[in-house]
Amino acid sequence: xxxxxxxxxxxxxxxxxxxxxxxxxxxxxxxxxxxxxxxxxxxxxxxxxxxxxxxxxxxxxxxxxxxxxxxxxxxxxxxxxxxxxxxxxxxxxxxxxxxxxxxxxxxxxxxxxxxxxxxxxxxxxxxxxxxxxxxxxxxxxxxxxxxxxxxxxxxxxxxxxxxxxxxxxxxxxxxxxxxxxxxxxxxxxxxxxxxxxxxxxxxxxxxxxxxxxxxxxxxxxxxxxxxxxxxxxxxxxxxxxxxxxxxxxxxxxxxxxxxxxxxxxxxxxxxxxxxxxxxxx
Numbered sequence: 001x002x003x004x005x006x007x008x009x010x011x012x013x014x015x016x017x018x019x020x021x022x023x024x025x026x027x028x029x030x031x032x033x034x035x036x037x038x039x040x041x042x043x044x045x046x047x048x049x050x051x052x053x054x055x056x057x058x059x060x061x062x063x064x065x066x067x068x069x070x071x072x073x074x075x076x077x078x079x080x081x082x083x084x085x086x087x088x089x090x091x092x093x094x095x096x097x098x099x100x101x102x103x104x105x106x107x108x109x110x111x112x113x114x115x116x117x118x119x120x121x122x123x124x125x126x127x128x129x130x131x132x133x134x135x136x137x138x139x140x141x142x143x144x145x146x147x148x149x150x151x152x153x154x155x156x157x158x159x160x161x162x163x164x165x166x167x168x169x170x171x172x173x174x175x176x177x178x179x180x181x182x183x184x185x186x187x188x189x190x191x192x193x194x195x196x197x198x199x200x201x202x203x204x205x206x207x208x209x210x211x212x213x214x215x216x217x218x219x220x221x222x223x224x225x226x227x228x229x230x231x232x233x234x235x236x237x238x239x240x241x242x243x244x245x246x247x248x249x250x251x252x253x254x255x256x257x258x259x260x261x262x263x264x265x266x267x268x269x270x271x272x273x274x275x276x277x278x279x280x281x
Contacts, residue, residue, distance in 0.1 A: 019265035038132035060141030107233025
């Protein structure tokens with residue numbers, strides 16, 4: 001089974017920093033304005049979101065965690081090393097360097113590409129990839145680990161996601177064939193496209209950036225991934241789309257019906273705190 005998990009944590013968190021929420025404490029606001037999202041302390045325990053994510057990954061059986069961070073990551077690394085009850089995990093830190101002439105990282109495809117460049121062992125192995133600001137369940141991680149060959153991704157049924165239709169349209173819409181092999185990815189679909197899929201299929205499957213890849217196949221598509229004209233980044237769904245165009249039916253979807261807590265704006269801090277409290281209860 002898959003042993004390694006890459007967690008992307010080098011984003012600029014611009015939407016979080018620009019957002020406002022009246023009901024959160026001043027300390028939480030300060031952290032949200034100055035920390036990467038995964039290190040913002042959530043709820044009564046005061047542990048960061050990444051703690052809960054790593055705990056779930058450990059319970060699912062991952063052994064090596066590659067944490068992809070920005071260049072100035074001393075606080076990030078010391079915080080991760082201080083988290084309790086994660087002794088079954090081996091942490092490897094990856095730096096996503098920012099190219100000259102830019103002020104922010106080059107995107108998710110570049111993040112994974114730089115991980116493979118810095119740790120060539122990943123070229124020859126299969127590994128999982130996820131965001132640092134979504135709280136994936138133990139079951140989701142187990143399903144990613146159990147993909148026996150090729151690549152795959154979790155396909156979340158939109159009916160189980162506690163998001164508005166407007167927020168769902170901010171994610172990537174997944175299109176599958178009758179065998180649930182990935183055929184297409186529609187980034188940030190228009191409302192009309194979203195409604196059309198709902199009418200035709202009854203379900204909309206959404207990507208929350210939870211993947212398993214074969215590094216040997218993925219590498220060239222990361223290296224050659226074009227920069228998105230509007231968002232000015234190299235995006236992992238673009239690399240994945242190019243891969244399935246050259247290798248049809250190589251990516252299997254794993255349908256799941258469960259919510260995935262998401263940390264995008266300051267208002268999400270309260271939602272995550274309520275979610276964690278309910279899980280404990």
